[in-house]
Amino acid sequence: MGLYERPYRLFAFDDLIVNTTGTGLGWVLTGPLARVLPHRDALNDRALDQLTAGKTPFARRLVALPLGTVRI
Numbered sequence: 001m002g003l004y005e006r007p008y009r010l011f012a013f014d015d016l017i018v019n020t021t022g023t024g025l026g027w028v029l030t031g032p033l034a035r036v037l038p039h040r041d042a043l044n045d046r047a048l049d050q051l052t053a054g055k056t057p058f059a060r061r062l063v064a065l066p067l068g069t070v071r072i
Helices: 013-036 040-052 058-068
Strands: none
Touching: none
């Protein structure tokens, strides 16, 4: 485009190695991590139970705290 000199990026084999390794590591860790973390339906049910009991879930309070203190 002519905006600055050499506005391209060269391919480096190290980038390919690091990206492939990171992808493989993420793929390998996904299975065990999915078994340890609670399922989304269980989290939704727990949040709905708190809402019907009149309690605000902790995550909503955590998000609302900084948003409630911002003045425009």
